[in-house]
Amino acid sequence: MTETTCSPARPFRKVIRTEQDGPVLHVRLNPSERDDTLSVAVLDALVQLLDDLHERPDIRVLVLSSMGADFCLGADRNEYQAALDGDPTGAALRRIADRAHRLCQSLENTHAVTIARLHGRVIGAGLALASFCDLRAGAETSRFRMPEIGVGLPPAWGGAMGRLVSEAGAARIRELMLTCDVFDAATAHRLGLLHRTAPLDQLDKVIEGWTRPLVRRAPEALVLTKRMLAGYARADRAADVSQLDSHLLTAHLHRQVSQGQAGSR
Numbered sequence: 001m002t003e004t005t006c007s008p009a010r011p012f013r014k015v016i017r018t019e020q021d022g023p024v025l026h027v028r029l030n031p032s033e034r035d036d037t038l039s040v041a042v043l044d045a046l047v048q049l050l051d052d053l054h055e056r057p058d059i060r061v062l063v064l065s066s067m068g069a070d071f072c073l074g075a076d077r078n079e080y081q082a083a084l085d086g087d088p089t090g091a092a093l094r095r096i097a098d099r100a101h102r103l104c105q106s107l108e109n110t111h112a113v114t115i116a117r118l119h120g121r122v123i124g125a126g127l128a129l130a131s132f133c134d135l136r137a138g139a140e141t142s143r144f145r146m147p148e149i150g151v152g153l154p155p156a157w158g159g160a161m162g163r164l165v166s167e168a169g170a171a172r173i174r175e176l177m178l179t180c181d182v183f184d185a186a187t188a189h190r191l192g193l194l195h196r197t198a199p200l201d202q203l204d205k206v207i208e209g210w211t212r213p214l215v216r217r218a219p220e221a222l223v224l225t226k227r228m229l230a231g232y233a234r235a236d237r238a239a240d241v242s243q244l245d246s247h248l249l250t251a252h253l254h255r256q257v258s259q260g261q262a263g264s265r
Contacts, residue, residue: 014030015029015030015031015039015041015042015045016028016029016030016042016045016046016049017030017067018049020059022215023058023059023060023061023215024059024060024061024062024063024211024215025059025061025062025063025112026063026065027046027049027062027063027064027065028064028065028066028067029042029064029065029066029068029071029072030066030067030068031066031067031068036066036069036071036120036126037072037073037074037075037076037125038072038074038075038076038100038125038126038129039076039079040079040096040099043096043099043100043103046103046106046107047099047102047106050106050107050110051106053110053111053112054111057111057219059112060112060214060215061112061113061114061115061210061211061215062110062112062114063114063207063211064115064116064117064129064130064133065116065117065118065119066119068120069120070119070120070122070123070126071116071118071119071120071121071130071142072121072122072123072125072126072129072130073121073123073124073126074123074124074126074147075100075125075157077151079096080093083095083096097156097157100125100158101158103158104128104129104132104158104159104163105159107129107132107133108163108230109230111223111226113134113135113214113226114132114133114134115133115134115135115136115137115207115210115211116129116130116133116136116137117137117207118130118136118137118138118139118142119138119139119141119142119200119203120139120141120143121142121144121145122142122144122145123144123145123146124145124146124148124157125157125160127144127146127160127164127193128157128158128160128163128164129158129160130193131160131164131167132163134226134229135195135210136194136195136196137194137195137196137197137203137210138185138188138189138194138196138203139185139198139199139200139203140186140197140198140199140200141185141200142184142188142194143182143183143184143185144182144183144184144185144187144193145181145183146173146176148177149177149180150180155177161173167191167192168193169192172191
């Protein structure tokens, strides 16, 4: 296995690490620089990587994981606030939210089969990001939560509401979004948010059990099947309004700030 980047001319920042093992690319979130959140730097690095994959047909499978204690603790709300403070019009914040949407669409549309390897806490935008992967395996000790309403935000990140509803069903996603309840890996598996669960020390074997047969499949058949499945999934989201997510998020946060300023007068 060799460490690599997909575009030597445009090196990644240290927020992600990549290693290539033949036709399998391992992409690991690297929270050692800050914390386990999806900062703008992480979004940009992942979007760049997925854009570069268009020129890498030799990459057949992409495995997304994290080097931290948790897979991901969600979006970086401090960056949201800083963006709004620096640009009260909300344009900067909308650009952040639009990056998230572009990332999720790129993840869904890439030719490579995408696998999420989940452990620890998988929160908010972290769950949203994982939901756009084709296959998802989680450690039995993983814990999941959709906390947006609990922290005063709409669940508007990356167009994930439609994807989550399509993958797990409207009734259960409605309950989990409204209650912000923590749920375990067994529940995530029952809902279809996880395809497989395993003890943490056996999780890599589950991933290998997927990658080995996938890389033996005929490339064109694999890509065509993935795109057909994505097409049917999008048909379930015929009324998709995910492109409004950045506007909804910005308007909500802007209103909160305005109310806070008015209250302090």
